[in-house]
Amino acid sequence: MSKVADPYVRRQADVPALTDFSRTPYFKVGKASDLAGFDRFLYRSFEMLPGALSWGTIIFVFLLSYFMPTYSAFFIIAFNFYWVAKSAYFSFHLRYNWKRVKHNLAADWESKLSAHPYTHLRHLILLPFYNEEKEIVERNLKSLLEARYEHAHMFVVLAGEERAGDGAREIGRRMLEKYSGRFGDLIFTVHPSGVPGELAGKGANISYAIEEARKRILDKRQIAYRDVIVSAFDIDTIVYPDYFLCLTWHFLTAPDPHRSSFQPVPLFNNNIWLAPAFSRVVSYSGSIWQMIQQERPERLYTFSSHSISFLALWRVGYWQKNIVPEDSRIFWNAFFAFGGDYKVVPLSYPVSLDAASAPSFWQTVKNVYKQQRRWSWHADIIPYMLMGFLKSQVFSFRKAFISVFAELERIWSLATNPVLLILLSWMPLVLGGGGFQSTVLFYNMPLFSKFISVAALMGLGVSAAVSFSFLPPPPAGLPRRRKLWMILQWLLVPITLIAFGSLPALDAQTRLMLGKYMGFWATPKYHNS
Amino acid sequence: MEPLPLWKRRLYLAALTAFFAVAIPLIILFASGYRLTRGWQIIETGGIYVHPLSEEGEVFMDDLPAQGMRLRKGLIIQNLTPGAHTAEVREKGRRGWQKTVAVRRRMVTEVYPLLFPNEAGLREVQAALESKREYESVMEFFAKRDRREFLTKEKGDLSVSAEGQKIFGQWEKEGEPAQFLCGLDVCSGRVLVASFGAPVRLVEFFPDRPEILIAAAGSEVIVIEIDRRDRQHSEVIFAGEAPEAAVKGGKIYVRDGHALYQYVI
Numbered sequence: 128m129s130k131v132a133d134p135y136v137r138r139q140a141d142v143p144a145l146t147d148f149s150r151t152p153y154f155k156v157g158k159a160s161d162l163a164g165f166d167r168f169l170y171r172s173f174e175m176l177p178g179a180l181s182w183g184t185i186i187f188v189f190l191l192s193y194f195m196p197t198y199s200a201f202f203i204i205a206f207n208f209y210w211v212a213k214s215a216y217f218s219f220h221l222r223y224n225w226k227r228v229k230h231n232l233a234a235d236w237e238s239k240l241s242a243h244p245y246t247h248l249r250h251l252i253l254l255p256f257y258n259e260e261k262e263i264v265e266r267n268l269k270s271l272l273e274a275r276y277e278h279a280h281m282f283v284v285l286a287g288e289e290r291a292g293d294g295a296r297e298i299g300r301r302m303l304e305k306y307s308g309r310f311g312d313l314i315f316t317v318h319p320s321g322v323p324g325e326l327a328g329k330g331a332n333i334s335y336a337i338e339e340a341r342k343r344i345l346d347k348r349q350i351a352y353r354d355v356i357v358s359a360f361d362i363d364t365i366v367y368p369d370y371f372l373c374l375t376w377h378f379l380t381a382p383d384p385h386r387s388s389f390q391p392v393p394l395f396n397n398n399i400w401l402a403p404a405f406s407r408v409v410s411y412s413g414s415i416w417q418m419i420q421q422e423r424p425e426r427l428y429t430f431s432s433h434s435i436s437f438l439a440l441w442r443v444g445y446w447q448k449n450i451v452p453e454d455s456r457i458f459w460n461a462f463f464a465f466g467g468d469y470k471v472v473p474l475s476y477p478v479s480l481d482a483a484s485a486p487s488f489w490q491t492v493k494n495v496y497k498q499q500r501r502w503s504w505h506a507d508i509i510p511y512m513l514m515g516f517l518k519s520q521v522f523s524f525r526k527a528f529i530s531v532f533a534e535l536e537r538i539w540s541l542a543t544n545p546v547l548l549i550l551l552s553w554m555p556l557v558l559g560g561g562g563f564q565s566t567v568l569f570y571n572m573p574l575f576s577k578f579i580s581v582a583a584l585m586g587l588g589v590s591a592a593v594s595f596s597f598l599p600p601p602p603a604g605l606p607r608r609r610k611l612w613m614i615l616q617w618l619l620v621p622i623t624l625i626a627f628g629s630l631p632a633l634d635a636q637t638r639l640m641l642g643k644y645m646g647f648w649a650t651p652k653y654h655n656s
Numbered sequence: 657m658e659p660l661p662l663w664k665r666r667l668y669l670a671a672l673t674a675f676f677a678v679a680i681p682l683i684i685l686f687a688s689g690y691r692l693t694r695g696w697q698i699i700e701t702g703g704i705y706v707h708p709l710s711e712e713g714e715v716f717m718d719d720l721p722a723q724g725m726r727l728r729k730g731l732i733i734q735n736l737t738p739g740a741h742t743a744e745v746r747e748k749g750r751r752g753w754q755k756t757v758a759v760r761r762r763m764v765t766e767v768y769p770l771l772f773p774n775e776a777g778l779r780e781v782q783a784a785l786e787s788k789r790e791y792e793s794v795m796e797f798f799a800k801r802d803r804r805e806f807l808t809k810e811k812g813d814l815s816v817s818a819e820g821q822k823i824f825g826q827w828e829k830e831g832e833p834a835q836f837l838c839g840l841d842v843c844s845g846r847v848l849v850a851s852f853g854a855p856v857r858l859v860e861f862f863p864d865r866p867e868i869l870i871a872a873a874g875s876e877v878i879v880i881e882i883d884r885r886d887r888q889h890s891e892v893i894f895a896g897e898a899p900e901a902a903v904k905g906g907k908i909y910v911r912d913g914h915a916l917y918q919y920v921i
Contacts, residue, residue: 204687205680212672219668223660230657422660473659562763565833565840567689567703570732570764574725575687 143385143442148519149464156511157326157449158644166514171642173510177535178640181542181633188551189558196559200568203552204575210548211582218589220422221415225593227475228392228418236372237275243379248280249311249355250371251340251437255286255332256362257649261298263481266397267362268306276371282312282344286336290320290327312344322448328647330453333359334445341441353385355437359446359454363481363652364432365397373476374434381472386465388458389434390427391474392417395482400601400609402482404616406495409627410482411594412620413502418593421473426533428458428471432478435461439469451504451647459508463515467522477597483650498650500631506538506639542632545624552576587617689762691735700761703734704743707766716744732764745769755886758839766835768867770881772891777920781909791916794909798902806858811866816849816882818856823871825849825882836867836883849882850890857898863906870901870908877901877910879921893919 148154156162159171191199252271256264264285271283285302287295299315307313318335325331337357345355356378360366370391378384395410402410420427429435431454440446443464446453461469483498485491512534516527555563556572563569591614598613638645689701706715706722707730715722715731718741724733733743736759744754750771757765783791808817813829814837827834827843837847854874862868867882870893877899880890894901896912901919903909908919 200687201684204684208676208680208683212676216668216672220660220665227657227659422665424659475657475659560832562833562840562842565763565766565835567701567734567762567764568687570703570705570727570734571687573727574732575683 143439143465143468145442145464146466146519146521148515148521149443151518153514153518154460154463155444155447155449156514157447158507159510159642161449169517170510170514173513174507174642175640176513177506177509177538177542178633178636180535180539181636182640184539184543185546185551188547188554192551192554192558193560196555196563197566197568199555199559200563200572203547203555203572206547207552207575207579210544211579214582214586217419218586220419221589221593224392224418224421224475225596227421228477229596231373231474231476232367232369234369234373236369236376240372240376240379243376245375245379246277246280247351247354248375248378249350250276250281250374251337251344251355251357252281252283253286253333253336253340253357253359254283254362254364255288255329255336255359256291256295256298257288258291258294259362259652261301263363263652264298264302265305267360267364268302270365272306272309273368274366274371275368276375278309279311281310281371282340283310283314284336284340284344285313285315286332287315287317288320288327288332289317314340314343316340325448326450326647328451328453329361329649330446330450330456330647331448333453334448337437337440337445341437345437352438352441353436356389356434357437357440358432358434360432360478361480363397365479367477367479370476370478373474377472377474378434378436383468385436385438386461386469387436387439388429388461388469388471389474390417390421390429390471391432391434392421392477393431394477394479394597396477396479396597396599397481398484399482399598400605402484403488403491404612405619405623405627406482406484406491407613408616408619408623409495409499411590412623412628414597415590415593421475424471424473426537427473428455430454431480434474439465450507451501451645452507455505455508456511459511459515463519466519467526479599481650481652485651494650495627496631497648499627500635501645501648501650503538503541503632503635504639504645506632506636509535509538538632538636542629542636545621545629548579549621549625552579583620587620590620591617689734699737701735702738702759702761703732703736703764704741704757704759705764705766706731706733706743706745707768709745709769710747713745713747713769713771716746718742719744743767743769745771747771749774753889755883757885760840763840765840768836768865768881768883770865770868770879770889772879772889773921776891776893778894778910779918779920781916781918783914783916794902794904794916795911797904798900798909798911801902807856809859809861811861814866816859816861816869818859818871821852821855821873822848823850823856823859823869836881839885849884850880850888852878858900860901860903863903863908870903872899872901875899877919 159167159174162170254267285299287299303313303315316336316339318332374389377389381387394414399407439461443460446457450456458471483495485494512531516522595613691699691701693699709731717733722733724731738759738761740756741759742754742756746752750773753769753771755767757767759765781787781791814827816823816825824846825837826846827837831842833840834843837843852873856871856873858872860870862870869880869882871878871880875895875897876892877894878890878892881888894910899910899912901910910917910919
């Protein structure tokens with residue numbers, strides 16, 4: 128483990144030490160071709176694992192249904208009940224987190240913070256954007272100004288992209304003109320395009336922006352790195368009024384804030400009344416999953432808009448610039464850099480984002496699919512984790528196995544479970560020949576499917592109730608029946624699970640398996656209000 | 657408010673894992689036909705599937721109202737001990753139908769009720785009046801039929817052929833059971849389906865019922881079920897000189913000379 132001084136830190140002992148692993152080429156590896164020799168072969172094999180596992184499962188059920196329909200039926204019955212049990216387990220977590228989010232939204236964070244001196248802390252807020260409209264950038268800045276926190280202690284970085292052209296520069300210039308002086312500092316950075324070794328995307332942009340902010344804001348003002356909390360927000364993020372107070376409280380009360388990330392609940396609420404029903408369902412499904420994970424902190428990693436100690440971020444060399452899902456990777460970077468001594472603190476406090484939307488229905492379908500596929504590219508964490516555990520050699524086999532298994536199960540589930548549940552459950556009935564069609568088992572399978580459907584409806588009822596409770600007021604003039612649709616939309620789940628869950632996940636995993644690496648695709652933000 | 661305590665999460669997990677571990681073997685056994693008797697004995701049962709069954713149809717099993725579940729267009733009755741069982745279907749306005757079939761362990765025996773109406777309707781399609789167009793169209797259909805196809809017919813994997821006074825059936829899907837033809841056994845070769853007192857002149861499948869035939873033998877047109885387990889149900893629907901039958905647009909027509917009738921079941 129090595130230690131590096133924070134130039135402005137008060138207690139050097141607090142600077143987290145790094146493992147030797149963080150100085151190896153494996154630490155910031157993006158894909159197999161970043162390595163050489165046997166390591167490259169090994170990493171490539173690991174990249175194939177998620178796709179091979181998912182396709183293997185689907186093919187296995189097909190073959191089993193054809194050749195051994197009775198065993199396939201046993202497998203499917205067992206799987207269906209496993210899914211019911213798993214859903215019940217998750218719904219306990221969801222219900223509890225719903226209560227906690229509601230509690231946190233109502234809490235008086237200012238008075239909670241009165242017991243903790245926090246005026247020394249500064250918030251550094253990164254707002255990366257590409258070619259989004261000025262209104263979306265401005266909406267974000269306004270929400271920061273509406274947040275209950277000392278604005279002088281908030282440093283805002285508008286992080287534009289050179290490849291976005293003059294439009295982005297113009298937006299940055301106009302925002303500086305309008306909002307300079309409203310925060311502790313507001314700077315505009317332009318991430319240069321075509322930097323060798325970088326993948327054009329959010330990771331490269333915010334890493335560039337934060338280094339600029341370090342030099343232009345923190346060092347210039349001699350602010351201790353340990354006193355800075357970074358929030359990396361998607362540009363469509365709108366913070367709820369007490370977000371920074373809540374974040375600060377959690378930062379101050381965390382056992383080790385410099386070995387922690389802080390994860391809010393992303394609610395895709397900004398345009399929820401105007402987004403199509405399937406997009407709403409997909410978006411809320413994502414939020415609900417994040418709420419469940421908030422009660423399973425050992426399974427929680429950073430996603431989308433998140434916050435993190437600057438000191439930790441600086442020590443690990445910021446976000447990776449050569450990958451698509453920098454948000455989850457930063458957690459694993461820190462995890463390996465700090466020898467496993469790193470965790471995500473669930474804030475159980477929401478931020479609001481846009482549900483994927485577009486001017487036309489089919490464009491929205493495309494956008495939602497592409498967004499889900501980008502998120503599913505998170506499967507590339509498997510080769511990184513396996514290589515990390517293999518090469519860092521500071522973890523027990525048990526720890527490595529549990530971590531990889533949990534992640535692999537999650538990735539496998541996303542791609543295969545809806546397919547198994549909704550489509551492949553019928554395979555023994557369709558493909559099962561011979562005497563199978565005259566068995567009691569054959570006749571009982573549709574009856575069990577009915578039971579599963581009823582159980583699923585109960586689960587959907589919980590999801591509908593939770594999502595309904597977070598709805599913002601509808602825009603004026605919207606028909607009242609839209610409220611009813613907000614409930615009925617959940618009947619689309621069987622379709623959305625396949626079309627915007629399994630399919631994009633299989634797509635991403637297949638690309639990774641075949642070495643057809645994805646680039647970063649920024650979800651277009653459609654300002655449809 | 658504190659996060660969900662770990663002990664509570666572990667408790668949920670343990671409870672659900674226990675539920676899963678205990679329930680799955682039981683569910684699989686139950687789904688396969690195993691049942692627990694009142695005397696705590698595990699027995700293997702089978703079932704009977706009554707298909708098709710109209711909404712008004714009532715099913716009795718061994719003279720008692722059957723407790724079953726609607727599935728697709730039929731009713732599945734489970735928990736039957738292996739052996740012979742009598743399924744009976746009653747429906748208002750129709751003659752009752754019953755069949756005694758063998759139930760095997762962990763298997764479902766399919767039965768295909770054929771309920772004739774109390775008052776079978778033969779509607780005459782007249783060459784004049786409003787039915788003229790129908791008459792001409794059906795008669796043209798009769799005339800254009802290839803007579804070579806009168807004695808053999810195929811529907812899906814089933815083919816039937818008439819030879820002399822007999823009709824034979826053959827199931828083409830190897831290894832697959834067709835219960836109306838061979839019961840729960842796998843069919844092999846040709847199977848005798850029906851035998852009449854006069855040479856069969858024509859054989860036709862009943863609309864939407866591959867397990868029921870319409871045959872013209874001698875001076876009669878007969879509707880007969882293929883299923884020869886227990887009593888084979890049949891009905892003479894027309895008697896004349898040398899009648900022929902045809903199915904057109906899901907309707908059964910009988911022609912005898914220049915006379916044309918529609919059989920309304």
